[in-house]
Amino acid sequence: MIMKAILKNCSWRAWRVWQRNFDVYRQTWKINFIPPLLEPLLYLLAFGVGLGSLVKDVQFEGAAVPYLTFIAPGLVATAIMNHGFFETTYASFVRMYYQKTFAAILSTPLSLEDVILGEIAWGATKSLFAGAIMLAIAVAWGLIPLAAALAILPVAFLAGLAFSGLGMCFTAVVKNIEMFNFPVFLFITPMFLFSGVFFPLTSLPGWAQHLANALPLTFLVSAVRGLALGKFHSLQAFQLIGLLAIAVVCTYLGIAGMKKRMLR
């Protein structure tokens, strides 16, 4: 019942919402570019150059990889996650709750389904932008080959859909904007630390490995690293399918939750 109604109300008009967000983004693009540009530089400096001088090469798929080369794909993956998730949590919440932008759009031919689809697609676009900036730096630094970086771009968008969709599920249920601290503290931060960004998951005890292997960011780190270091196998392909499944399920749940929140 609900699923049929949601499918019926989804349309290409979601694109109009994406355009609105892109118009706003363009107005302030210079400011918008600074955080995703500085962030990776800071990380690369701190972890790669600072910590990296203490850390030996890392064993990855039977080869010794310099530490900076090992973590660069992980940092790309983290940027993809963060920019998608933060767009559909804090930024979407501001538009929905404080600015009443969603309510305004609902008095036009767009449906709420269109609005949420457009927001999630926009979140994925922010992931793509952040991933692209990060990749450009990694390529310039000589950490990721250009061809691999280009192959990672569609992955960035796909994963962006997954993490934006996830964010939208939280936005549908939080009472106020402070409550986003919970998913960030309980979910985003642990994933950042335990999804294989900074060390191979094989260094963890067995039970922890099982847990870590189920984390969405683990899927993404593994897929991006596989592409960057030329070790993309069927496991990574399945992990991408996993991200696609997360994107589909979370988009559906996000829309259903938002309908409950706004149109009861």
Added chain:
Amino acid sequence: MTQPAHDKIISARGLRKTYGGLKAVDGIDFAVQAQECIGILGPNGAGKTTTIKMLSCFLEPSGGILEVLGRDASAAPRFIKRHIGVCPQEDNLDPDLSVAENLRVFARYFDIVGGEARGRAEELLHFMGLHAKRAARIDELSGGMKRRLMIARSLINRPRLLILDEPTTGLDPQSRHQIWERLHRLKSEGTTILLTTHYMDEAAHLCGRLIIMDHGKVVVEGAPKDLVREHIGASVIEVSAAGDGARRFAEEKGLLHEKTSTHLYIHGAEAASLWPEAVRQFGEERCILRMANLEDVFLKLTGRALRDE
């Protein structure tokens, strides 16, 4: 513009909306014909905004039948929303965009793009007297300007039906009159208008027909003049500092009246002819003879108790 004047623009039968156990709209029937300007009056919480949200396909009715522009509101929301304009009670302009951009981006939701969108935005900025502010940010606008921009935005798709929820609440008299003038022009161009208001002068000035709602129900419906004549009469005598003596005076004479803690209001056809006697009884300084108005009707039918929950 092409439809005949007797066309039904809105038709509601047994329309209901419940929030949990609360009956916000409790079975209302009404119809709006093309080129009418109809007003919904009612105390806070009467169900006006909820009715409007259902008309504009924002909320699904809990029951009853609702047709807008000849289509079922639950079945054809996209069609209906494409052809109506809605100005909600709360301003929801886009603070991330300038005044002109607000209109241009809104036009795009209706698939009005490019030169046509810019032209339409310019035209509406002139129409609403906002052209000098076209590059301003939303938070630089006064309350009246925001409201005018909201109305301009609701006209972007040349709607056949314009729905306005308290369009002038909180505005100064200048802004209100400016908005009234624009609404008159839209009426004369053939736009059907439905509005809600707390201002009786606004309702009397703009609307050919009124619906008074209370507790989710329609209390009465009719032309402003007819409502005043039927429920109050031509004139009203107001007696101030009125005590029990005043009440007895009205009751003994069998007058249509209303007694509050401080005032006696004498209604009915004979009010004017009673004037000399009222002056003799209470003294001229305590008596006022005036024309009956909509506010008398409103207070008589919906009571004087405060509604702000």
